[in-house]
Amino acid sequence: MTDPLPPGPLPPGSVIGILGGGQLGRMLSVAAARLGYRCHIYEPAANPPAGDVACRVTTASYDDATALTEFAGAVDVVTYEFENIPTEALDLLEALRSIRPCRPALAISQDRIAEKDFLNGLGLATAPYARVESRADLDVALKTIGTPAILKTTRLGYDGKGQARIMAPDQAEAALAAMQGAAAVLEGFVSFSHEVSVIAARGLDGSVACFDPGENVHEAGILRRTTVPARLSPAQRSDAVLIAARILNALDYVGVLGVELFVTPAGLLVNEIAPRVHNSGHWTQNGCAVDQFEQHIRAITGWPLGDGSRHSDVVMENLIGDDIAKIPAIAGERHAALHLYGKPEARPGRKMGHVNRVTPR
Amino acid sequence: MTDPLPPGPLPPGSVIGILGGGQLGRMLSVAAARLGYRCHIYEPAANPPAGDVACRVTTASYDDATALTEFAGAVDVVTYEFENIPTEALDLLEALRSIRPCRPALAISQDRIAEKDFLNGLGLATAPYARVESRADLDVALKTIGTPAILKTTRLGYDGKGQARIMAPDQAEAALAAMQGAAAVLEGFVSFSHEVSVIAARGLDGSVACFDPGENVHEAGILRRTTVPARLSPAQRSDAVLIAARILNALDYVGVLGVELFVTPAGLLVNEIAPRVHNSGHWTQNGCAVDQFEQHIRAITGWPLGDGSRHSDVVMENLIGDDIAKIPAIAGERHAALHLYGKPEARPGRKMGHVNRVTPR
Numbered sequence: 256m257t258d259p260l261p262p263g264p265l266p267p268g269s270v271i272g273i274l275g276g277g278q279l280g281r282m283l284s285v286a287a288a289r290l291g292y293r294c295h296i297y298e299p300a301a302n303p304p305a306g307d308v309a310c311r312v313t314t315a316s317y318d319d320a321t322a323l324t325e326f327a328g329a330v331d332v333v334t335y336e337f338e339n340i341p342t343e344a345l346d347l348l349e350a351l352r353s354i355r356p357c358r359p360a361l362a363i364s365q366d367r368i369a370e371k372d373f374l375n376g377l378g379l380a381t382a383p384y385a386r387v388e389s390r391a392d393l394d395v396a397l398k399t400i401g402t403p404a405i406l407k408t409t410r411l412g413y414d415g416k417g418q419a420r421i422m423a424p425d426q427a428e429a430a431l432a433a434m435q436g437a438a439a440v441l442e443g444f445v446s447f448s449h450e451v452s453v454i455a456a457r458g459l460d461g462s463v464a465c466f467d468p469g470e471n472v473h474e475a476g477i478l479r480r481t482t483v484p485a486r487l488s489p490a491q492r493s494d495a496v497l498i499a500a501r502i503l504n505a506l507d508y509v510g511v512l513g514v515e516l517f518v519t520p521a522g523l524l525v526n527e528i529a530p531r532v533h534n535s536g537h538w539t540q541n542g543c544a545v546d547q548f549e550q551h552i553r554a555i556t557g558w559p560l561g562d563g564s565r566h567s568d569v570v571m572e573n574l575i576g577d578d579i580a581k582i583p584a585i586a587g588e589r590h591a592a593l594h595l596y597g598k599p600e601a602r603p604g605r606k607m608g609h610v611n612r613v614t615p616r
Numbered sequence: 617m618t619d620p621l622p623p624g625p626l627p628p629g630s631v632i633g634i635l636g637g638g639q640l641g642r643m644l645s646v647a648a649a650r651l652g653y654r655c656h657i658y659e660p661a662a663n664p665p666a667g668d669v670a671c672r673v674t675t676a677s678y679d680d681a682t683a684l685t686e687f688a689g690a691v692d693v694v695t696y697e698f699e700n701i702p703t704e705a706l707d708l709l710e711a712l713r714s715i716r717p718c719r720p721a722l723a724i725s726q727d728r729i730a731e732k733d734f735l736n737g738l739g740l741a742t743a744p745y746a747r748v749e750s751r752a753d754l755d756v757a758l759k760t761i762g763t764p765a766i767l768k769t770t771r772l773g774y775d776g777k778g779q780a781r782i783m784a785p786d787q788a789e790a791a792l793a794a795m796q797g798a799a800a801v802l803e804g805f806v807s808f809s810h811e812v813s814v815i816a817a818r819g820l821d822g823s824v825a826c827f828d829p830g831e832n833v834h835e836a837g838i839l840r841r842t843t844v845p846a847r848l849s850p851a852q853r854s855d856a857v858l859i860a861a862r863i864l865n866a867l868d869y870v871g872v873l874g875v876e877l878f879v880t881p882a883g884l885l886v887n888e889i890a891p892r893v894h895n896s897g898h899w900t901q902n903g904c905a906v907d908q909f910e911q912h913i914r915a916i917t918g919w920p921l922g923d924g925s926r927h928s929d930v931v932m933e934n935l936i937g938d939d940i941a942k943i944p945a946i947a948g949e950r951h952a953a954l955h956l957y958g959k960p961e962a963r964p965g966r967k968m969g970h971v972n973r974v975t976p977r
Contacts, residue, residue, distance in 0.1 A: 264944075268960055285646050288669045291956035291969070308649045308669040544902060544953040544974050559948045566928055566951060566976040583625075587920045590927060592905040595652035599629055608652070613905050615927040616976050 267291035272330030276303025278596040279336035286548035327351035355555040356510040383443035447517035454536035455499035511551035538569035541611040628652035633691030637664025639957040640697035647909035688712035716916040717871040744804035808878035815897035816860035872912040899930035902972040
């Protein structure tokens with residue numbers, strides 16, 4: 256591993272290297288600029304959204320050792336905007352530069368089984384789950400867990416991709432086929448009233464700050480809306496924050512982490528964690544003085560964290576695909592803050608932007 | 617003049633050319649990205665603050681016809697972040713691309729006498745003033761206007777530069793010498809209780825929207841603090857907004873305009889106008905869903921304007937020179953939003969950033 260960075264905040268003008276150039280990288284880059292830092296984006300695809308607001312862009316694949324080495328040499332710290340970065344790329348980078356958040360968080364979130372093992376090991380409740388590598392595994396798992404259940408690839412899943420529902424045992428074969436031979440996990444359906452998420456952060460000094468939990472609504476496996484405040488009792492609110500803090504501390508985490516939770520009669524269950532800024536935290540841009548993007552930059556550069564306090568209620572709505580047709584109407588709404596990602600083409604399911612509708616408290 | 621742009625908003629991905637690459641250009645560039653536009657900065661100085669968050673930077677002087685022509689060809693509309701742009705550069709650009717806000721606004725704000733003539737022509741009150749091109753002019757002016765008074769160059773003044781106070785007639789000679797031969801204007805002192813400013817906007821369709829007036833405190837000729845809401849009666853608040861709207865309409869203005877007003881027992885006097893986003897409007901970044909930077913981008917690209925409504929009270933404080941030493945303490949404050957400009961060196965009087973301290977209403 257490389258030498259750790261010196262203590263104290265990175266000096267102004269330092270360069271933050273961001274792996275991934277999508278909208279999360281774009282909004283991280285703006286937040287970094289606000290604190291006096293510059294960003295260098297590493298992204299395989301041409302013309303990434305983050306490139307519009309970054310100092311520099313490297314367009315290269317994650318197996319390009321020369322480009323990765325040059326990137327590491329040009330930046331002061333490395334972070335990432337998505338979790339599915341090939342391990343080999345991280346091995347190479349980590350030998351040259353500090354990576355924040357740390358590798359174990361990334362490794363755990365890249366594998367649904369490792370993640371659930373980790374969470375259960377901390378005493379946190381999750382949906383029942385079982386590893387599935389064959390039809391025989393699946394049959395056993397279905398007997399234990401029952402239907403309905405959901406089969407998911409253990410790796411590289413996001414926004415509902417790599418998932419198949421099994422409503423009855425006769426759908427097992429089709430679900431397994433949908434995994435295309437990849438290792439999978441069967442998860443039992445959880446009877447929950449609603450989903451909330453906590454956007455939590457841990458600083459270099461180990462301090463933890465959480466934003467108020469938001470309540471999420473998904474459509475077709477993609478986040479549609481986050482409402483803050485969420486419907487939670489004071490006790491549930493404390494539980495949610497304590498769960499997030501336990502995860503952060505266990506990982507010796509530095510940065511922002513998204514924790515999705517199911518609200519059930521038996522308490523809160525952890526659905527999944529994301530070791531990065533999170534779509535369900537976009538409301539913070541217009542609800543807090545320090546938003547999740549700046550919070551992440553503060554954490555990885557050694558600043559004190561914002562305290563996460565909220566000055567307004569917010570409803571965040573994603574603008575997906577053809578939703579961009581709504582933009583003219585939204586532009587005329589009172590207290591509506593638009594955030595577009597500069598993507599040239601509106602494909603179905605593609606996140607084009609979001610709107611934060613703000614209500615002063 | 618070039619062909620006007622087509623009606624309706626500029627399509628996503630269009631390029632906004634910004635003359636000037638300081639902090640105002642930087643924050644305009646971020647706002648433009650939020651609406652899906654890209655920015656191209658034109659700036660004579662190397663490594664401009666706006667360059668960190670812009671798609672492209674042209675480093676060239678304002679008399680470089682080749683660079684200006686290439687810039688005009690690479691952008692869809694031209695705007696500016698400061699008013700002291702040489703006329704010849706604007707003549708060249710205007711033949712190739714629409715410039716918003718329009719030339720007359722720029723011409724008026726570049727000349728203190730033209731500005732005051734214009735304002736008085738609209739029936740708006742200003743301080744008493746007289747043109748001074750010689751010692752004889754100054755003596756006559758001092759007899760009419762009296763002392764204390766202030767002598768200012770008619771052009772290229774900002775942040776208190778090019779100004780000399782005359783507390784008694786025997787200081788006339790020194791004040792005149794400080795003008796270094798430039799045409800000047802003598803302005804009478806106004807007895808005012810405080811200064812406020814209105815950040816006003818006018819859209820392509822002629823609609824007008826104003827942010828709540830802010831109350832400004834200057835130190836050494838530089839804005840130190842803006843507080844919103846300002847101390848104004850409801851009638852004064854209406855007057856302030858009506859004054860700004862009258863100016864915008866008279867100029868057939870498109871974009872954001874800053875109007876500084878003195879609050880006096882006899883009513884509001886116009887101190888000066890700035891045909892651009894304004895330091896005293898930085899509070900809008902954390903007080904409104906649509907801030908002054910986005911409002912300007914909305915206006916010049918043909919979007920509907922935000923309505924200017926405010927969700928929080930805000931105190932904006934500039935961080936000037938050594939004030940950057942305060943940053944660690946500010947970073948730990950609740951509800952404090954920091955905005956740094958990425959300038960490498962903290963010189964005395966140099967604006968390094970600002971902080972918006974937010975109080976939910």
